[in-house]
Amino acid sequence: MSNLFLRTLREDPADAELPGHKLLVRAGYIRRAAPGVYTWLPLGLKVLRNVETIVREEMEAIGAQELSFPALLPREPYEATNRWDEYGPNLFRLQDRKGVDMLLGPTHEEMFTITVKDMFSSYKDLPTTLFQIQTKYRDEARPRAGLLRGREFIMKDSYSFDHTKQGLEESYAKHRGAYVKIFDRLGFEYVVVHADSGAMGGSASEEFLAVSRHGEDTFVRSPGGFAANVEAVVVPQAEPVEVSVGPAHIEDTPETPTIETLVAALNANHPRDDGREWTAADTLKNVIVMLVHPDGTREPLAIGVPGDREVDAKRLEAQVAPADVEAFEEKDFAAYPMLAKGYIGPGVLGEEKASGIRYLLDPSIAEGSAWVTGADVSGKHVIDLVHGRDFTAGGTIQAARIKEGDPAPDGSGPLTLARGIEMGHIFQLGTKYAEALGLKVLDENGKLVTVTMGSYGIGVSRAVAAIAEDNLDDKGLIWPRHIAPFDVHVVATGKDAAVFEKAEQVVADLESAGLGVLFDDRPKVSPGVKFKDAELIGVPTIVVLGRGLSDGTIEVKDRRSGTSRDVAVDEVAAEVLSEVRGA
Amino acid sequence: MSNLFLRTLREDPADAELPGHKLLVRAGYIRRAAPGVYTWLPLGLKVLRNVETIVREEMEAIGAQELSFPALLPREPYEATNRWDEYGPNLFRLQDRKGVDMLLGPTHEEMFTITVKDMFSSYKDLPTTLFQIQTKYRDEARPRAGLLRGREFIMKDSYSFDHTKQGLEESYAKHRGAYVKIFDRLGFEYVVVHADSGAMGGSASEEFLAVSRHGEDTFVRSPGGFAANVEAVVVPQAEPVEVSVGPAHIEDTPETPTIETLVAALNANHPRDDGREWTAADTLKNVIVMLVHPDGTREPLAIGVPGDREVDAKRLEAQVAPADVEAFEEKDFAAYPMLAKGYIGPGVLGEEKASGIRYLLDPSIAEGSAWVTGADVSGKHVIDLVHGRDFTAGGTIQAARIKEGDPAPDGSGPLTLARGIEMGHIFQLGTKYAEALGLKVLDENGKLVTVTMGSYGIGVSRAVAAIAEDNLDDKGLIWPRHIAPFDVHVVATGKDAAVFEKAEQVVADLESAGLGVLFDDRPKVSPGVKFKDAELIGVPTIVVLGRGLSDGTIEVKDRRSGTSRDVAVDEVAAEVLSEVRGA
Known part of the structure; x- marks a missing residue:
């Protein structure tokens, strides 16, 4: 450590929010070069390599063959x-000196x-999987x-090619x-979730999520083991019900532009x-x-949902992709004067109605069910409006x-x-890219068939972050053994x-046994600072030589449990070795 | 090979000029993605990894510590x-979605x-070397x-940091x-050459060049072992000579705008x-x-050189960097009417003369030596113009x-x-970057001193090309053992x-001994095609099983020498192993 290119920091970096991110910077694993762009310092690079x-x-092991494409690519x-x-703007575009995109x-x-x-060119060449x-x-x-979520990041991506x-x-x-x-x-703790609507058979797209309260993705689990991204949950179409109300009637409901004020009124x-x-x-609503x-x-x-539900941005985006979703703004309302803001109802919605706006309903809205909804006049609502009788979408x-508490699709x-x-995504891509780019092979009968592809990704640099977020305490990082930058910290x-x-x-003994050793040999640094650094850096086994030596013992600490024990000097190497190998 | 992502090509690729480049493409090591941008196919990636x-x-081994910076960098x-x-235009510049450079x-x-x-922050942290x-x-x-010479390429770059x-x-x-x-x-054959003028002590900048007739750089060698880039050769200042001619005299030399026509006239x-x-x-001239x-x-x-020499673009560029050199065009002549094109002489050159153009002489032009040169009038030259007597620069x-044949600077x-x-460059960079970016440390006396840096580069992907160019024959590539994608081709x-x-x-035996084996198991491919592919791919040892088996022998071929010998079936693994290990 007297030579290592490492300076631990006592203070949290200003631009870090998550505990693992703070620790990766403080412990000298990574350093920010630009927003979303990071440098891998020596310790970080070792961890990254272990993940790779x-x-x-x-x-x-599954026969995938490695190659390496450039990052700088032609437009065509x-x-x-x-x-x-x-x-869209997610793509970094540039032009070369000749103006080529x-x-x-x-x-x-x-x-x-x-x-x-x-x-x-032939089915005999398939299947093949490349990564x-x-x-x-x-x-x-x-x-x-x-x-x-970086702007420059490392991924493993792979693709399978089949003809059936x-x-x-x-x-x-x-x-x-x-x-x-x-x-x-x-x-780290993870879950495999269905990632699409299951229209292709339910397993056509699955995501591997790191379970984390810091995650950006929400997923659901059922008691029966079903797990899915919220985007992939399919709420079943409600069964029709018998109409139980009289004719619809419009009522004055002044100053009730929100569901809360409406219910009170x-x-x-x-x-x-x-x-x-x-x-x-x-x-x-x-x-x-x-x-x-x-x-x-x-x-x-226009989307109609029961008033006790919100429209979920992620679920909506998944449904309308590749379109983007933006807010409907004041200037948009100005272009649709028939929309009474706060009192919009099915009376003007739908492609054949006054607004001409496409109108879709949440599947929980049963045919025959009655609703209170906007009467398309400011300050008025319509009561007992029945789906299928009085309005359609x-x-x-x-x-x-x-x-939370909604019935699970598996009925459990x-x-x-x-x-x-999201850490990984596996996806039966099908023929989309092969069709667009003309990838066909001759099949058993000499007929040209379009190749069908699978697409599979893992966020490798993201995995380093996920491991850090799930393996830490208030003192620092606690690396899993096979991920740690070193096996033992002396x-x-x-x-x-x-x-x-x-x-x-001891270091020489451990190294000659094949272990990676980080040796804190700094001559003028206090034991307290050394212990703090060791805990911050998070190598799983810490060996401390100090006062105990006079009794012939060396302290062996387990970073994760915090426990330590004294081991006879001559037995330290064997003891540590068996601990590391046993893991 | 029945599964390997590889198709060898019989035809040379249209865009390849050099034999090694042609073979790397034909043998399935690399593939062009865009001009100067290449994909590493599985075989190529293995070779690249071996070089890395x-x-x-x-x-x-020299204590350098590895880290990894991003490729996408901020402008500041x-x-x-x-x-x-x-x-200039060599830099790929782009803007992010916020318009940041x-x-x-x-x-x-x-x-x-x-x-x-x-x-x-302290001299105690130094020296350190990072790569x-x-x-x-x-x-x-x-x-x-x-x-x-790619536009996306892999380099090892390292930097040393010292305070003295x-x-x-x-x-x-x-x-x-x-x-x-x-x-x-x-x-591959290489030479270490001086790469600058030696002003900093002669070893301040050296290049490692692969010796190749396809190279873009010219270098010189002396019988005494001196080697240098042409840019780094320092022609000594010629000693003054006694003036041996009478006064300068202008003569009519019509239609002699070139040295050849002038000498004839x-x-x-x-x-x-x-x-x-x-x-x-x-x-x-x-x-x-x-x-x-x-x-x-x-x-x-303006540059004055003896008429039997040219101005060397590379040597000139090295002298005037960071300025670029462009041709002096017709429109430029128009701006300097005192320049008589084809008959320009020292009479108008120099900062205090009519043209005001800076004028520098080749050091071989001795004080006291006499010259025929332009008289600054079309069709006239001046004879017996003596350097130091009649003109200066x-x-x-x-x-x-x-x-070729010029005297070597070492006098040998x-x-x-x-x-x-150029495959590698080592360079005593000094304080240029540390000064520009404020990298200082406290020295032994508590005084802030600017850090002094060395800069060291190796073209890693370029090395793959140089190895290929220097290890081939008309049948294909011939990899050195430690570079080859596999140890043996069965x-x-x-x-x-x-x-x-x-x-x-045999494959199982070789693999269990730790060797990397490429196995041509293609069932319906003729022996001739298999041999051709093996020679094209260039794994150094080729083991052929065929008719000899009935006599209990297997053929072991050496790709480089072309020799082969029959080895008893049971001894093949041991024989190949000792050949590979012995290398």
């Missing part, structure tokens, strides 16, 4: 798949596809939490197996015949958003927020919600030269 | 050192300097020869030693008194170029082309010229299942 090794080993293939535009690869589907196309561990670029609007759907399913299953092994080895001025209280769940399509055209969309949309009971960080304390000599010998 | 490992091992540090501008790092002096500044093996970007005007000149010299010497070991291991119409023939060496400074200002420069410049005899490819021939079974067993 785990990923590489499991990829090779991304133009062919429309992603040059679709990526280029980009920094955000992901490499196109390059893999055209390379396989260049080299393969790379490579630097990628996305110009995130909000780079966040250090390595968790069954082949794709087999390739996908192999990858899924490898991912489970990888995430089991990485050392209903209970005060329009009590129900049967005496039940009105609740938010009796109201139909119509939310209007503006979709921005990749070609720049803007289209309003252009279809349904899975966009309402999922709530109520859903629970948790937060996670601390020599005091001023006695004999201690340092003995420590050197 | 050699570089990393030798860097670590490069602004502080003026390189944002100095790099960024760049793709062409080299990382700035980032290393500010990171050390952030972390270190990275990382992807770099330069927007070359003429990307060339595949990996030899002596420390820098020691760090430099350590690096030089490591480089010699690296280049000895890489397996002199011999025809102005014979010398002593009967000697005029030669080009008797004439003084004045060449005018336009310097373009980094701030965009343009300044003409503002100084000398090392810009004339070095010729005539120089020979050869061509090479070829099973024929249709006999027993051959393939035996081959599998």
Whole structure:
């Protein structure tokens, strides 16, 4: 440590929010070079390499072959798949000295596809699976939490190539197996969730999430083991019910532009015949958003949800992609004078109604059910408006927020919600890229068939962050053994030269047994500072040489449990070795 | 090979010029993604990793510590050192979504300097040496020869940090030693040349060149072992000579705008008194170029060289850097009407003469020597113009082309010229970057001193190309053992299942002994194609199983020598193992 390029910091960095990010900076693993762009210092690089090794080993174990594409890429293939535009401002674009458009690869589907196309022509060449561990670029609007959401980051991306759907399913299953092994080895709590609507069979897209309260993604779990991203939860269409109310009637409800004020006014001025209280769940809220399509055209969309639900931005975005969602603003209302803000109802919504705005309903809204909703006049609502009798919509949309306690799709009971960080994604991509770029092979009958692909990613630098976030305490990092930058941290304390000599010998013994040793040989640093640094850095086993030496013992500490024990000097190397190897 | 992501090509790729580049593409090591941007296919990636490992091992052996900077960098540090501008069109610049200027790092002096500044503050922290093996970007005007001059390429760059000149010299010497070991291991012919004028002591800047007739750099060697880039050759100032001619006299020399026409006219119409023939060496040629400074200002420069020499663009560029050199064009002549094109002489050159153009002479032009040169009037030259008596210049410049047979600076005899490819550069950078970015430490006396740096680079991807260019024959590549993608290539021939079974067993034996084996198990490919592919791919040892098996023998071929021998079946594994290990 007297030579190591490392300076630990006592203070948290100003730009770090999450505890693991703070510690990675304080303990000298990473350093910010620009927003969302990080330098790997020597300790960090060792950790990164350990993660890469785990990923590489499991990829090779399923027969995936490694190659490496450039990060600086030509525009043409991304133009062919429309992603040059679709990526919007997330893509780093640049021009070379001749004015030729280029980009920094955000992901490499196109390059893999055209390379396989260049080299393969027969079904006999398939299946094949290729991977790379490579630097990628996305110009995130909000780079966040250090390595968790960077603008330059390292990913393992892989792609499988098959000529039949069954082949794709087999390739996908192999990858899924490898991912489970990888995430089991990485050392943080994770969950595998369904990541799309299941329309392709339920396993066509799954995400590996690190369970973390700092996560940006919300996922649901059922008692029966079902787990899914909120985007992938499919709320079933409610069964029709018998109409139980009389004709719809418009009522004055002055100054009730919110659900809360509306429910209060209903209970005060329009009590129900049967005496039940009105609740938010009796109201139909119509939310209007503006979709921005990749070609720049803007289209309003109205969504009807029960008043006790919100529209969930992520679920909505997943439904309307590749369009972006923006707020419906004052100037938009000005363009649609038939919309009475705060009192919008189905009377003007729908492509054949006055507004011409497409109107979709939450699937929980049963045919035959009655609602209180806007009467399209300021200060008025309509009561007992029945779905199917008095109004219809252009279809349904899975966009309402999922709530804790909602029934699980697998019928096993109520859903629970948790937060996670997307660490891996496996996806039966199908023929999208192969079609756009003309990747076909001759099949058994000599017929040209389009190749079907799987796409599989792991955030490698992000995994370093996730491991850090899930392996720490108030003193510092606590690396899992196979991830730690060193196997053991030897601390020599005091001023006695004999201690340092003995420590050197212990280090030599450990190193000759093949262990990676971090040796704190700093001559003028106090034991207290050395212990603090060791705890901050987080090597799992800490060996302390000091006063105990006169009794013939050396202290061996376990960083995670905090326990320590005295070991006879001659037995230290063997003891540490068995501890490290046993892990 | 039935699964390997590899298709060998029979035809040379259209865009490849050099034999090694052609073979790297044909044998499936690399593939072009864009001009100067390459994909590493599985075989190529293995070779690249082997080169990286050699570089990393030798860097670590001198105590250098590895870290990794991003490629996407902020503008500010490069602004502080003026390189944002100095790099000109060679720098890939881009803006992020917020319009912030960024760049793709062409080299990382700035980032290393500010990171050390952030972390270190005392001379006790020094010396330290840091390195990275990382992807770099330069927007070359003429990307060339595949990996030899790419726009995205992999470099090892390292930097030493010292607080004394002596420390820098020691760090430099350590690096030089490591480089010699690296280049000895890489397996191509190389030479270490002086790369600057030697003003800082002769060893302040050295280049490691791969000796290659395809090289872009010319270097010189003396019989005494001196070697230098042409840019670094210092022609000594010629000793003054006694004036041996009468007064200068202007003569009519119509239509003699070139040295050749002038010499012919002199011999025809102005014979010398002593009967000697005029030669080009008797004439003084004045060449005018336009310097373009980094701030965009343009300044003409006149260079006087003997008529039998050219101005060497590389030598001139090295002298005037960071200015660029452009041709002096017609429009420039129009701005300087006193310049008689083809008949320019010292009469109008120099800062105090009519043109005001700075005028520098080649050092071979002795004081007292007499010349025929332009009389600044079209069709007239002046004869017997004596340097020091009749004209002077503002100084000398090392810009004339070095010729085979010129005397060596070390006095050991005539120089020979050869061509090479720059593979490594070690350089005593001094305080340039530390001063620009404020990197200072407290010295032994508590005084702030500016840190002095060394800068050291190796073209890692370029090394793959140089190895290929120097290890090939008309059949394919011939990898040095420690660079080869595999240790041994096992070829099973024929249709006999027993051959393939035996081959599998041999492969298993070799792999369990720790060797990397490429196994040609393709069932329906002819022996001829398999042999051709093996020779093209260039694994150093080729094991062929075929007809010999019935006699109990297997053929072991040496790819480089082309020799082969029959080895008893049971001894093949041991034989190959000892061959590989013995290398």
